[in-house]
Amino acid sequence: xxxxxxxxxxxxxxxxxxxxxxxxxxxxxxxxxxxxxxxxxxxxxxxxxxxxxxxxxxxxxxxxxxxxxxxxxxxxxxxxxxxxxxxxxxxxxxxxxxxxxxxxxxxxxxxxxxxxxxxxxxxxxxxxxxxxxxxxxxxxxxxxxxxxxxxxxxxxxxxxxxxxxxxxxxxxxxxxxxxxxxxxxxxxxxxxxxxxxxxxxxxxxxxxxxxxxxxxxxxxxxxxxxxxxxxxxxxxxxxxxxxxxxxxxxxxxxxxxxxxxxxxxxxxxxxxxxxxxxxxxxxxxxxxxxxxxxxxxxxxxxxxxxxxxxxxxxxxxxxxxxxxxxxxxxxxxxxxxxxxxxxxxxxxx
Amino acid sequence: xxxxxxxxxxxxxxxxxxxxxxxxxxxxxxxxxxxxxxxxxxxxxxxxxxxxxxxxxxxxxxxxxxxxxxxxxxxxxxxxxxxxxxxxxxxxxxxxxxxxxxxxxxxxxxxxxxxxxxxxxxxxxxxxxxxxxxxxxxxxxxxxxxxxxxxxxxxxxxxxxxxxxxxxxxxxxxxxxxxxxxxxxxxxxxxxxxxxxxxxxxxxxxxxxxxxxxxxxxxxxxxxxxxxxxxxxxxxxxxxxxxxxxxxxxxxxxxxxxxxxxxxxxxxxxxxxxxxxxxxxxxxxxxxxxxxxxxxxxxxxxxxxxxxxxxxxxxxxxxxxxxxxxxxxxxxxxxxxxxxxxxxxxxxxxxxxxxxxxxxxxxxxxxxxxxxxxxxxxxxxxxxxxxx
Numbered sequence: 014x015x016x017x018x019x020x021x022x023x024x025x026x027x028x029x030x031x032x033x034x035x036x037x038x039x040x041x042x043x044x045x046x047x048x049x050x051x052x053x054x055x056x057x058x059x060x061x062x063x064x065x066x067x068x069x070x071x072x073x074x075x076x077x078x079x080x081x082x083x084x085x086x087x088x089x090x091x092x093x094x095x096x097x098x099x100x101x102x103x104x105x106x107x108x109x110x111x112x113x114x115x116x117x118x119x120x121x122x123x124x125x126x127x128x129x130x131x132x133x134x135x136x137x138x139x140x141x142x143x144x145x146x147x148x149x150x151x152x153x154x155x156x157x158x159x160x161x162x163x164x165x166x167x168x169x170x171x172x173x174x175x176x177x178x179x180x181x182x183x184x185x186x187x188x189x190x191x192x193x194x195x196x197x198x199x200x201x202x203x204x205x206x207x208x209x210x211x212x213x214x215x216x217x218x219x220x221x222x223x224x225x226x227x228x229x230x231x232x233x234x235x236x237x238x239x240x241x242x243x244x245x246x247x248x249x250x251x252x253x254x255x256x257x258x259x260x261x262x263x264x265x266x267x268x269x270x271x272x273x274x275x276x277x278x279x280x281x282x283x284x285x286x287x288x289x290x291x292x293x294x295x296x297x298x299x300x301x302x303x304x305x306x307x308x309x310x311x312x313x314x315x316x317x318x319x320x321x322x323x324x325x326x327x328x329x330x331x332x333x334x335x336x337x338x339x340x341x342x343x344x345x346x347x348x349x350x351x352x353x354x355x356x357x358x359x360x361x362x
Numbered sequence: 363x364x365x366x367x368x369x370x371x372x373x374x375x376x377x378x379x380x381x382x383x384x385x386x387x388x389x390x391x392x393x394x395x396x397x398x399x400x401x402x403x404x405x406x407x408x409x410x411x412x413x414x415x416x417x418x419x420x421x422x423x424x425x426x427x428x429x430x431x432x433x434x435x436x437x438x439x440x441x442x443x444x445x446x447x448x449x450x451x452x453x454x455x456x457x458x459x460x461x462x463x464x465x466x467x468x469x470x471x472x473x474x475x476x477x478x479x480x481x482x483x484x485x486x487x488x489x490x491x492x493x494x495x496x497x498x499x500x501x502x503x504x505x506x507x508x509x510x511x512x513x514x515x516x517x518x519x520x521x522x523x524x525x526x527x528x529x530x531x532x533x534x535x536x537x538x539x540x541x542x543x544x545x546x547x548x549x550x551x552x553x554x555x556x557x558x559x560x561x562x563x564x565x566x567x568x569x570x571x572x573x574x575x576x577x578x579x580x581x582x583x584x585x586x587x588x589x590x591x592x593x594x595x596x597x598x599x600x601x602x603x604x605x606x607x608x609x610x611x612x613x614x615x616x617x618x619x620x621x622x623x624x625x626x627x628x629x630x631x632x633x634x635x636x637x638x639x640x641x642x643x644x645x646x647x648x649x650x651x652x653x654x655x656x657x658x659x660x661x662x663x664x665x666x667x668x669x670x671x672x673x674x675x676x677x678x679x680x681x682x683x684x685x686x687x688x689x690x691x692x693x694x695x696x697x698x699x700x701x702x703x704x705x706x707x708x709x710x711x712x713x714x715x716x717x718x719x720x721x722x723x724x725x726x727x728x729x730x731x732x733x734x735x736x737x738x739x740x741x742x743x744x745x746x747x748x749x750x
Binding site: 098100146150151152153155156157159160161162163164165166167168170171278281284285288294295324326327328329330331332333334335336337339340341344 | 488532536537538539541542543545546547548549550551552553554556557560663664667670671674680681710713714715716717718719720722723726727730731734
């Protein structure tokens with residue numbers, strides 16, 4: 014079990030003594046390949062049947078819809094890679110989104126960048142709360158974040174009550190972030206892309222990033238190896254909170270109203286996006302980019318089905334089938350790589 | 363290379379005793395049997411008795427084990443809460459309360475039963491509420507299509523069984539992770555519910571049937587449906603605690619490999635569990651439909667997390683291998699009672715979920731902190747004691 018995980022986690026690093034695989038071979042073995050293929054086929058088929066799908070406006074809508082889920086999926090990936098999970102992201106997003114609405118009402122002249130910083134800090138604090146409970150009390154993340162899912166949502170309810178803030182309460186420049194485009198990309202999507210790029214580089218190229226994979230593959234081994242497991246897991250939760258905070262601020266920019274129930278039920282969509290993007294639910298493998306594409310695929314499918322005039326009631330069922338397919342594909346891939354590794358090791362001896 | 367690792371495993375048994383003081387300590391608490399006293403004095407006794415721990419290596423036995431276990435504590439807490447609410451909150455102690463509290467709690471209670479077994483065996487099922495929703499939608503459409511109600515009910519239960527079997531095949535026989543699979547089927551079954559009934563709602567169920575589902579037994583306020591629920595509770599409790607199959611589930615939760623070697627058919631056991639969650643979720647869906655006499659695609663949505671929260675609060679370990687039906691019953695009823703009492707006390711309904719969340723976190727964090735304190739104390743004593 015753990016063997017195939019390590020293989021999945023570091024496909025780019027062949028074991029010494031083997032010839033370096035060709036670029037094509039390593040591309041074919043990419044964990045993200047199935048989801049990329051699915052996305053390309055989906056977009057191609059839809060565009061062929063309905064050219065309007067890839068019009069400028071069509072692409073813009075597509076990206077706008079995916080942005081928030083993309084950012085949340087990036088954060089969730091960090092947490093899942095360490096063999097944890099965070100179910101409270103929807104509630105964090107709700108709290109921060111409502112907080113953003115209230116800030117603009119209380120201090121309309123605050124620079125927008127300050128609002129972003131405040132929102133992300135708020136999210137990071139909530140994420141740190143999750144992380145501290147999990148690492149210090151050593152309680153499974155599923156239980157803690159299920160608890161904070163309710164607590165944060167309750168606080169949001171108590172705070173908001175029946176109040177809702179509408180786009181009119183916020184400065185126009187803030188709302189324009191999700192209207193204006195640069196080179197055809199909406200501004201908030203560009204923000205998301207930058208976030209994905211930063212986190213992806215961090216996960217690939219830095220020590221703490223690689224540590225997260227090691228922790229997810231085998232927490233005990235990671236501890237023996239001298240990795241500060243507690244600090245790293247805490248880091249993952251703080252970053253996840255921070256990104257959920259960012260998503261909350263962007264939510265307030267993108268959508269008209271924020272209130273007590275903003276973002277509820279989002280947590281399972283986020284986990285689903287990560288799973289579809291090839292992030293193994295038991296940690297140790299998967300990439301941020303994969304999760305992002307997973308999020309893009311999940312949101313694209315909804316628009317594609319609308320564009321293809323498929324009965325809207327089928328959409329959720331198809332999303333479900335997609336998730337199941339992703340899980341099955343992931344399983345097949347890991348079984349195959351485990352068998353290959355066993356054969357390779359047998360030859361080495 | 364192999365030597366150091368071996369010596370490491372040899373040390374492991376030494377760590378065994380560090381767990382035991384926790385049990386030994388509880389046994390040492392002298393046994394007075396009234397519920398309130400017990401729940402209030404336990405923490406104090408914990409501190410006083412640690413010196414005896416090393417002398418009492420055995421776990422709790424007999425009555426002490428039953429009366430001081432985690433389940434018992436949950437039940438004491440429940441009793442205290444009910445007593446407090448009856449005294450402090452006007453109108454709480456009445457048959458009306460009993461009736462509405464139980465009617466509200468039945469769907470959670472029903473699904474919590476198979477969910478307990480699933481979590482004990484080390485898996486999870488997030489699709490339960492969607493199965494309930496699917497059943498509800500199916501029921502509405504079939505009834506509107508003019509089918510006799512008895513046949514509709516049978517088909518609905520069968521649909522739940524099939525949905526459970528679908529989960530079961532993927533998880534038990536294909537070996538896919540249950541968390542990921544049931545997130546998928548959560549979306550799939552809810553999606554199918556939408557496909558079946560769309561935006562419509564069906565409400566014209568036979569009045570005899572819907573009034574039966576909200577009727578009470580005589581003047582007690584206990585809903586008539588509770589008879590069926592109690593039968594199910596007993597059935598699940600017997601299966602979990604008094605059959606080889608049930609004991610096998612605990613073994614499965616502790617260690618899948620070990621369970622296989624002992625001769626437990628792991629795949630079949632898990633498959634049966636998912637059949638059970640599917641079927642019972644269908645029953646919950648039917649109940650939901652008839653209780654509110656409305657079949658809609660979004661019935662019972664979000665219930666899965668409430669059920670899991672209640673089950674975990676009831677002392678079932680999310681890692682599997684630990685838990686009991688009485689504990690879970692206490693957990694479900696505790697959340698139900700607190701929510702109902704606070705509602706009667708005019709606490710805003712939206713704030714109540716904070717209580718649910720805090721209870722859940724407290725229930726898992728508190729024992730861990732207590733155990734950590736115990737371990738620290740024990741380690742100090744071991745260091746202080748002369749080596750043999």
